Each structure stands twice: as structure tokens, then as C-alpha cells.
Amino acid sequence: MASSTPPPATSAPRPPAPDVQAQIQDLTNSTVNWFQAYWLQILIAGAIAFAIVTALYALRRLGTRLCRPGQTHVRARGAWLTVVGRVAAKTTNYFIIMVAIKVVDNYAQTPPLLDNLVTFLFTIAAVLQCAIWARELILGAIEHKTASEHFQGETIINAMGLIRLLVSVVVFAVAAVVLLDNLGVNVTGLVAGLGVGGIAIGLAAQGIFADLFAALAIIFDRPFSKGDQISFGASTGTIEAIGLKSTRIRAYTGELRIISNKSLLDMEILNVSKRDHIRLPFTIGVAYETPPETLARVPAILKELVEEAGGKAARAGFETFGASSLDFALLVDVPGADWSVAHPLRDRLLVLIMKRFAAEGISIPYPTQTTFTAAPNGELIMPYAEAPRMERQVSQRG
Numbered sequence: 326m327a328s329s330t331p332p333p334a335t336s337a338p339r340p341p342a343p344d345v346q347a348q349i350q351d352l353t354n355s356t357v358n359w360f361q362a363y364w365l366q367i368l369i370a371g372a373i374a375f376a377i378v379t380a381l382y383a384l385r386r387l388g389t390r391l392c393r394p395g396q397t398h399v400r401a402r403g404a405w406l407t408v409v410g411r412v413a414a415k416t417t418n419y420f421i422i423m424v425a426i427k428v429v430d431n432y433a434q435t436p437p438l439l440d441n442l443v444t445f446l447f448t449i450a451a452v453l454q455c456a457i458w459a460r461e462l463i464l465g466a467i468e469h470k471t472a473s474e475h476f477q478g479e480t481i482i483n484a485m486g487l488i489r490l491l492v493s494v495v496v497f498a499v500a501a502v503v504l505l506d507n508l509g510v511n512v513t514g515l516v517a518g519l520g521v522g523g524i525a526i527g528l529a530a531q532g533i534f535a536d537l538f539a540a541l542a543i544i545f546d547r548p549f550s551k552g553d554q555i556s557f558g559a560s561t562g563t564i565e566a567i568g569l570k571s572t573r574i575r576a577y578t579g580e581l582r583i584i585s586n587k588s589l590l591d592m593e594i595l596n597v598s599k600r601d602h603i604r605l606p607f608t609i610g611v612a613y614e615t616p617p618e619t620l621a622r623v624p625a626i627l628k629e630l631v632e633e634a635g636g637k638a639a640r641a642g643f644e645t646f647g648a649s650s651l652d653f654a655l656l657v658d659v660p661g662a663d664w665s666v667a668h669p670l671r672d673r674l675l676v677l678i679m680k681r682f683a684a685e686g687i688s689i690p691y692p693t694q695t696t697f698t699a700a701p702n703g704e705l706i707m708p709y710a711e712a713p714r715m716e717r718q719v720s721q722r723g
Contacts, residue, residue, distance in 0.1 A: 355436035370432035374425035381421045388413025408465035415461045416454065423450035448507050456500035463492050467545075487537070487569070539586035540569045549596050556595040557584075603667040604639065605657040609678065610650030612688040619687060620651065627655050630681055634674040635659075649692045 360367065391410025423446055430443040467488060544567065549555050553564050555574070562574040562582060572589055574582045611623060620643075627641040636657040644654035657674065659667040682689060698706045 351438065356439055358436075366432060367429060370429040373432065374428045377428060378421055378425045381416060381424065384413050385416045388416075405469065408462065408469055411465045412458050412461045415457050417450075417457070420450045420454040423447045445508070449504060452500050452504040452507070456496050460492055460496045463496070464489060488541070535587045536570045536585050539590050540567065542590060543567055543572070543586060548590075548594055549598075553599070554597040556597060557589060557592045561597075598662055600662050601660070602637075603659045603662060603664065605636070605659065605667060605671050605674075607655040607657065607674075608644065609653045609655060610647055610689055611653060612650060612690045615651070615687055619685065622685075623653055623687070626681060626685070627653065627678070630674060630677045631655070631657050634670050634677055636670055636674065650690045 388410035392407050392414055423443075426443055427447045430440060430447075468485065543549070549564055551564050551567060555562065555564065557574075560574070560576065560582060562576040564572065565575050565581070566573040568586075571583050571585050574584065576582055609627070611620065624641045624643075628638040631638040631641070634657075636659050639656040639658050641655050642653065644652045646652070657670075659670055700706060
């Protein structure tokens with residue numbers, strides 16, 4: 326029995342390699358023919374393109390002048406003009422030229438090959454230019470915020486360097502995805518990969534990023550700044566430095582406390598330096614034997630003494646019946662946040678109250694205790710001289 330062998334498999338024919346020289350020759354010929362056929366439209370479109378190029382260059386020069394430091398008209402009209410000028414000054418020559426060529430391409434009926442080439446180059450120019458404008462606009466807005474709030478120091482310099490890096494990476498990554506999508510590339514896998522990579526990096530460094538963004542929140546939201554006195558949790562102190570990872574606080578007892586930015590922002594923070602007044606509380610006891618007419622004048626007397634000392638009485642009035650006195654509450658507001666002013670005022674007010682109460686015959690009692698003793702026969706012996714003897718009936722046992 327004869328065996329038949331299968332014929333050898335033949336590979337599929339490969340497509341012929343593109344002839345680059347032929348394509349270039351075809352593009353050249355079509356371009357020459359296009360010039361010969363549409364020379365009038367090309368001249369008109371060229372004039373329009375020249376006007377657009379001139380306007381864009383003028384706009385860029387104007388933006389350069391607006392963002393130049395020391396311009397008085399910029400300060401007069403607002404710093405936002407500087408941001409706009411900064412954006413306009415970043416217009417590239419490549420984008421300006423491609424805008425002019427695109428105008429000619431749209432107005433004059435260009436050959437398909439030339440039209441595709443112009444569209445390809447213009448897409449790259451437009452996407453990159455939009456990314457540059459977006460980056461400068463975001464950074465300009467952030468720097469305008471920091472300048473208007475008078476930020477300064479090494480911390481804000483480091484923060485701005487990090488912000489520039491993050492903004493640049495994000496903006497140009499988005500621009501790259503948009504550009505590839507416009508060029509017909511399937512970017513679904515790329516976007517998914519970037520998303521997974523970003524999640525992995527975020528999980529691995531979530532503690533660092535948490536403190537970093539907390540530092541940015543402190544710098545731009547400004548719950549406190551360097552030199553402020555704050556209270557947080559059970560601690561108090563003065564801000565000495567705000568870093569990208571932690572904040573250093575000098576306690577009133579002398580030690581330096583270092584706390585992470587995220588932990589600090591998670592607590593309730595009392596900014597002592599930002600208050601507009603200091604409130605001094607007083608509780609003043611008056612003897613129960615004081616006549617009612619005098620008691621009625623006590624609130625007015627206290628208010629008068631507070632104004633004489635240089636403060637403002639937020640409240641002056643009866644508070645409660647104490648164990649050995651009628652208690653009056655006095656709340657004094659001292660303008661500003663300087664304790665070197667509030668403490669002497671409190672001392673002056675103490676002296677004024679004591680002098681005025683002495684002149685008015687108002688006594689400030691203090692808690693006292695009286696001990697009564699009894700004789701063997703049960704008679705009470707008073708603790709003061711010439712006291713009458715008080716007899717107590719003693720029951721007799723029958």
C-alpha cells in the first residue's frame with residue numbers, strides 16, 4: 326500500500342513593504358499640482374494665516390510683559406492678569422506655525438496625503454499646547470494664592486516644587502492618552518494599567534501621601550502658620566516649623582513636640598494667636614449681710630471698674646448663692662491676643678475692686694468654720710467673749 330505524503334505547507338505571502346520614495350514622490354507631485362490649481366485660495370489663506378500668526382505673537386509678547394515682575398499696572402489691575410500673561414507667554418512657536426498651516430489647509434482644498442499630514446502634526450501641536458496652558462494655569466493660580474496670603478520660607482518652596490512635579494506628570498499623562506486616542510491608538514489597556522499602577526503606588530505609600538497632602542492643606546488652608554500659638558488635644562505650644570511630613574511645636578514648658586501633619590489635622594486645633602480678644606473670668610463673693618440696696622449696685626460698680634482698668638465687661642451680675650457668700654460673675658474682655666496686656670489689666674482690676682468695695686463697705690467673705698463646745702452639764706460655751714450661756718435641757722433618766 327503506497328503512502329501519500331501531504332504537500333509542504335506554504336506560508337502566507339507578506340504584504341510588500343511600503344515604498345517610501347514613491348510616497349514622497351506622490352506627495353510632492355500632488356502638492357505641486359495643488360499649488361498650480363488653487364494658487365489664489367492659497368494666497369488668501371496665507372494672508373489670513375499671517376494675520377493669525379501676527380496676532381498670536383503679539384498676544385505672547387503681551388503675556389510676557391504682564392508676567393514681568395515690577396509692573397505697576399499689574400498690581401493695579403490684579404494679580405490674575407499675571408496668571409493670564411503667564412499662560413499666554415507659554416504659547417510655542419510650533420503651535421503658532423501649525424495653526425497657520427491648518428488655516429491654509431482648511432481654506433484651500435489640499436490633497437488627501439497633505440491633509441492627513443497636516444492634521445497629524447496639528448493634533449500633536451494642539452494637545453501639547455493645551456497641556457502646557459493647563460499646567461501654567463494651575464501653577465499660576467496656586468502661586469497667586471500663595472502670594473496673596475504672603476507665604477514664604479523653605480516649606481512653601483519645597484511644596485511648590487512638589488506641586489509642579491505632580492501637576493506636570495498628571496497633565497502630560499492625560500495629554501499623552503488624549504493624543505494617542507486621537508491618533509487611533511487603543512488606549513483602554515494603557516488607561517487600565519495606569520490606574521492599577523497608581524492604586525498600587527498609593528497603597529504602598531499611603532502614610533507618606535497622607536502627611537504630604539495634610540501639609541499642603543496646612544499651607545494653603547492656613548489653620549495656623551509659623552509663630553502661631555495653638556492648643557491641640559491636651560497640649561499647647563508655638564509653631565516653629567511646618568514640614569512636608571511633620572510639624573514642630575515648641576511647648577510652653579520648653580520641649581519640642583514633633584507630630585505628623587495628618588495626626589495634627591485630625592485633632593481639634595485652637596489657634597490662640599487668631600483670637601481678637603482675651604476673656605478674663607472672675608467670681609466675686611459678697612457677704613450675705615450686705616444691704617439689698619448695695620447688692621443692687623454691685624453690677625454697675627463692677628462695670629465701671631472694668632472700664633476704668635481699660636477692659637470691656639462682657640457680663641457682670643449675680644451668679645449663685647454660695648456656701649458663705651453671694652457670688653457675682655464678672656467676664657472681662659481685653660482687646661487683642663497679648664497676655665502682656667491682659668495680665669497687668671487683671672492686676673489693676675483686682676486693686677480697683679478691693680479699694681472700691683472697701684469704700685462702699687462691701688465685704689468679701691472667705692469660708693469660715695465655727696466650733697461650739699459644751700460644758701459637762703450640757704451648757705453651750707460660745708466661741709466669743711461675753712457670750713450668754715445657753716442652757717440645754719438634758720433629759721433625766723428615771
